Amino acid sequence: MSDRPSLDTANSAAAVSVQDLQISTTTGAQVVTDVSFEIASGEVLGLVGESGSGKTTVGLALLGHARRGLFIDGGTVMLGDHDILGMDDAELRRLRGSQVTYVPQDPASSLNPALRIGVQLREVLEAHGSTGAKDNAERIAEMMREVALSDDPAYLRRYPHELSGGQQQRVGLAMAFANRPRLIVLDEPTTGLDVTTQATVLATVRELAALHDVAALYVSHDLAVVAALARRVAVMYAGRVVELGLAEDLFVSAAHPYTRRLVGAIPRLAGGRSLVGIPGHAPSPGRRPQGCAFAPRCSLRIDECDVEVPPLTPVRPEHSARCVRAREVVQQTQAKVGDPIGMNPADDDSSVLTLTDVVASYGKTEVLHSISLNLEHHECLAVVGESGSGKTTTARSIAGLHRDWTGSIRLGDTELETSARSRSTESRRQIQYIFQNPYGSLNPRKTVGETVGQPLAVFGLAKGRDADRRVGEMLEQVSLSASYAQRYPDQLSGGERQRVAIARALISGPSILICDEVTSALDVSVQAAIVELLGNLQRELGLSMVFVTHNLPLVRSIAQKVVVLSEGNIIEYGPTADVLAHPTQDYTRELISNTPSLETASVQTRATRPPRTQPGVPT
Amino acid sequence: MSATEQAPALAEGVGTPTPAVRSTALLARSLRLWRTRIGALFVLILVVIAIVGPWVAPHGAAEFVAIPNSPPGGDAGVLGTDYLGQDVLSRFLYGGRGILVMAAVSTAIGLIAGVVIGLVAAYAHNALDDVLMRAMDVIMAFPQIMLALVAVSLVGAQLWVIIAAIAVTTAPRVARVARGAAQPVVERDFVAATESMGLSRVRILSGELLPNILGPMMVEASLRLTYSIGVIAALAFLGLSPDPNGANWGSMIQQNQIALSTQPWGALTPILAIALLTMGTGLIGDGIARTAAGIDRERGDE
Numbered sequence: 001m002s003d004r005p006s007l008d009t010a011n012s013a014a015a016v017s018v019q020d021l022q023i024s025t026t027t028g029a030q031v032v033t034d035v036s037f038e039i040a041s042g043e044v045l046g047l048v049g050e051s052g053s054g055k056t057t058v059g060l061a062l063l064g065h066a067r068r069g070l071f072i073d074g075g076t077v078m079l080g081d082h083d084i085l086g087m088d089d090a091e092l093r094r095l096r097g098s099q100v101t102y103v104p105q106d107p108a109s110s111l112n113p114a115l116r117i118g119v120q121l122r123e124v125l126e127a128h129g130s131t132g133a134k135d136n137a138e139r140i141a142e143m144m145r146e147v148a149l150s151d152d153p154a155y156l157r158r159y160p161h162e163l164s165g166g167q168q169q170r171v172g173l174a175m176a177f178a179n180r181p182r183l184i185v186l187d188e189p190t191t192g193l194d195v196t197t198q199a200t201v202l203a204t205v206r207e208l209a210a211l212h213d214v215a216a217l218y219v220s221h222d223l224a225v226v227a228a229l230a231r232r233v234a235v236m237y238a239g240r241v242v243e244l245g246l247a248e249d250l251f252v253s254a255a256h257p258y259t260r261r262l263v264g265a266i267p268r269l270a271g272g273r274s275l276v277g278i279p280g281h282a283p284s285p286g287r288r289p290q291g292c293a294f295a296p297r298c299s300l301r302i303d304e305c306d307v308e309v310p311p312l313t314p315v316r317p318e319h320s321a322r323c324v325r326a327r328e329v330v331q332q333t334q335a336k337v338g339d340p341i342g343m344n345p346a347d348d349d350s351s352v353l354t355l356t357d358v359v360a361s362y363g364k365t366e367v368l369h370s371i372s373l374n375l376e377h378h379e380c381l382a383v384v385g386e387s388g389s390g391k392t393t394t395a396r397s398i399a400g401l402h403r404d405w406t407g408s409i410r411l412g413d414t415e416l417e418t419s420a421r422s423r424s425t426e427s428r429r430q431i432q433y434i435f436q437n438p439y440g441s442l443n444p445r446k447t448v449g450e451t452v453g454q455p456l457a458v459f460g461l462a463k464g465r466d467a468d469r470r471v472g473e474m475l476e477q478v479s480l481s482a483s484y485a486q487r488y489p490d491q492l493s494g495g496e497r498q499r500v501a502i503a504r505a506l507i508s509g510p511s512i513l514i515c516d517e518v519t520s521a522l523d524v525s526v527q528a529a530i531v532e533l534l535g536n537l538q539r540e541l542g543l544s545m546v547f548v549t550h551n552l553p554l555v556r557s558i559a560q561k562v563v564v565l566s567e568g569n570i571i572e573y574g575p576t577a578d579v580l581a582h583p584t585q586d587y588t589r590e591l592i593s594n595t596p597s598l599e600t601a602s603v604q605t606r607a608t609r610p611p612r613t614q615p616g617v618p619t
Numbered sequence: 620m621s622a623t624e625q626a627p628a629l630a631e632g633v634g635t636p637t638p639a640v641r642s643t644a645l646l647a648r649s650l651r652l653w654r655t656r657i658g659a660l661f662v663l664i665l666v667v668i669a670i671v672g673p674w675v676a677p678h679g680a681a682e683f684v685a686i687p688n689s690p691p692g693g694d695a696g697v698l699g700t701d702y703l704g705q706d707v708l709s710r711f712l713y714g715g716r717g718i719l720v721m722a723a724v725s726t727a728i729g730l731i732a733g734v735v736i737g738l739v740a741a742y743a744h745n746a747l748d749d750v751l752m753r754a755m756d757v758i759m760a761f762p763q764i765m766l767a768l769v770a771v772s773l774v775g776a777q778l779w780v781i782i783a784a785i786a787v788t789t790a791p792r793v794a795r796v797a798r799g800a801a802q803p804v805v806e807r808d809f810v811a812a813t814e815s816m817g818l819s820r821v822r823i824l825s826g827e828l829l830p831n832i833l834g835p836m837m838v839e840a841s842l843r844l845t846y847s848i849g850v851i852a853a854l855a856f857l858g859l860s861p862d863p864n865g866a867n868w869g870s871m872i873q874q875n876q877i878a879l880s881t882q883p884w885g886a887l888t889p890i891l892a893i894a895l896l897t898m899g900t901g902l903i904g905d906g907i908a909r910t911a912a913g914i915d916r917e918r919g920d921e
Contacts, residue, residue: 441812
């Protein structure tokens with residue numbers, strides 16, 4: 001890659017070098033095997049993988065830490081000339097927070113809720129030897145400015161709960177950069193944030209890392225997010241790095257079939273193709289196959305794949321992959337795995353659901369101001385907006401879960417009561433709701449069969465053997481097997497749980513399905529499979545669907561119409577293709593450009609290279 | 620627990636994995652701990668003594684066998700005689716049933732009432748929650764033994780009065796724990812899912828909430844049983860039992876304490892029995908609590 005600007009830091013000596021890292025459970029199963037990579041000063045390396053791939057475990061190993069039940073049983077993590085893995089507790093304590101820092105996923109739980117943020121920032125400085133009160137105050141003010149927060153003393157006296165999620169995460173970043181570390185590990189710091197906040201946090205990370213020459217490891221399940229700030233990306237699968245290369249190479253011509261499938265699972269703004277998930281499961285530690293761990297799910301599998309784990313083979317400069325057919329795969333063009341979507345045209349103008357002047361409030365605060373919507377037969381309507389825009393309140397009001405609203409919601413010709421409890425059984429059956437978090441929406445004490453069968457009993461549709469049979473059929477319809485009926489939710493993965501929730505919603509034969517951010521808690525590849533399933537079911541069963549999401553490219557793959565909400569108002573409403581291609585409002589445009597996707601990611605990385613030399617403070 | 624496809628030990632997306640342990644599994648697992656086993660052994664021995672005792676006792680409960688306060692040996696039997704010349708061993712074997720039945724019945728009533736009140740309060744989201752819990756606070760402001768004494772001195776030391784007094788004083792303590800355990804469960808989406816189906820409140824409380832608080836409630840049950848035994852024995856010690864002259868571990872202590880230096884067995888035997896019984900229920904509760912906590916930790920977001 002000769003067009004790399006000379007400013008680029010890739011040629012300088014690596015700040016961090018991980019060699020043959022190996023991590024096992026106390027019972028002997030290998031969780032992470034043969035992981036090696038280097039990060040140069042000022043470089044952000046992305047580490048991408050699905051849940052259970054071992055990416056967070058690797059991230060923590062860079063701090064010399066292994067979670068309970070795991071231990072690091074081989075390899076080296078060299079920070080300059082020092083091996084972090086060989087340090088004793090006292091050395092590690094000095095190292096962490098000063099030389100190596102960590103930004104966890106959930107800012108709300110990583111900040112102490114009982115301490116003012118100014119105090120917490122000062123603690124970070126004092127813990128590593130800085131004592132002068134005046135110096136500290138200056139340093140704190142500087143840190144706050146760097147992460148684009150106010151350095152006003154009144155602001156520093158706030159408690160974490162007085163900040164928004166994005167502001168909390170920026171305080172977390174300020175703490176991580178406070179002692180000018182040499183290495184910073186970011187563990188999905190933007191996963192809980194909406195796209196606009198995510199974009200500013202990503203920009204902050206990118207600029208601070210470049211400005212202070214910090215080596216950064218950015219761990220995420222979302223390839224599009226990682227590509228927005230990392231020059232090189234390592235893809236992990238089943239505890240191994242299967243591919244390591246430049247972000248744009250991975251997007252265009254990945255050399256490992258797994259990476260190709262991951263790229264194919266990312267929603268695209270342009271195109272409007274259906275998403276294709278990766279069939280099968282990643283093998284769990286201890287039951288990984290002898291050969292390539294991806295082989296059982298791979299469409300390019302040959303016999304040689306099962307013999308032994310392929311070594312990391314270079315395919316071009318700065319690009320290597322663990323695949324016996326890497327050189328072949330890299331030549332192929334990235335297949336457009338998804339078919340263009342042939343969405344059912346909405347049936348004429350037979351509205352199944354009509355919202356007229358719906359105003360909803362929480363206590364005295366009005367969160368929805370006069371919303372009017374129309375859902376037609378067989379139509380999928382996407383409701384999009386930032387957090388706090390009122391999209392979930394809209395969905396919950398339709399389902400009667402949020403009671404504090406006025407106006408009119410009509411189901412066909414029936415006027416709906418405000419709360420689900422006072423509605424008729426029939427209208428409750430017609431409208432079914434799927435919740436955002438599949439970890440909370442299934443009763444942990446009930447088997448899958450009991451959960452899925454519950455609507456049959458409540459609505460009096462079937463009982464006994466007939467009910468069991470219908471539960472089995474429904475589970476197969478959502479691509480689980482009937483044997484799942486005996487399992488408990490804690491024995492399922494996130495994607496499987498969400499399938500169970502879909503089965504529960506569909507078993508009573510509803511006409512309207514309300515999906516509230518159903519994929520936001522899931523990995524990108526699982527998200528693709530769930531969206532694919534929902535799309536298929538919608539077409540097969542002739543459902544009408546309200547699809548609430550903050551992910552605009554995802555909308556393109558499933559919805560005919562989209563409504564954009566901001567602060568409780570509808571600001572744009574129309575066919576998906578039109579709204580996404582020609583947004584009329586600045587808000588929509590911003591929402592689109594802030595969403596990491598294949599298109600925006602490559603634009604952003606290019607735009608920020610070479611690294612800015614000015615202390616860029618995003619506004 | 621069958622194998623899961625993906626490793627639950629590794630962080631899985633957003634959201635916290637649920638500490639999902641079936642209540643039967645919890646009991647079985649708690650028996651792996653020695654403290655639970657020892658506790659269960661104590662309780663088992665004393666329950667068997669209380670049930671079988673009257674049939675194997677060498678003498679009747681009110682039968683004169685030898686000179687009062689005779690030490691063990693000869694006519695006086697293996698544990699000697701008490702202050703009225705009755706056989707201590709026989710009195711001991713007769714004296715457990717009443718205490719155990721009363722403790723079990725009153726605790727069970729208190730537990731059921733407390734769980735119902737706690738669940739209703741946790742699910743109410745409105746003034747009912749405050750009304751119920753403040754009422755519980757009022758009852759809890761008085762020590763358990765004091766309320767029982769007031770009830771007994773007003774109405775008399777009848778069986779139902781003692782049971783009612785202990786049940787009424789047990790309920791608020793149980794209710795507080797039940798409400799605390801149920802509150803986070805109420806907020807979870809699976810409850811909203813059943814609400815959107817229109818499931819009745821009774822079914823939501825019994826089918827959705829109750830199974831999720833069984834762990835803490837089992838711990839609470841054993842703890843409350845311990846206290847109930849103590850209160851009943853204390854009332855009997857004060858002469859407040861349905862049949863003050865009948866055999867009863869509590870009254871035996873009081874009746875025979877004067878001879879503690881010359882014929883200690885008359886008081887010591889029931890003291891040991893009550894001590895072992897309360898230790899046993901306490902150990903079982905502790906074992907369940909530790910098991911539940913251990914499982915939670917195992918399944919926590921590690």
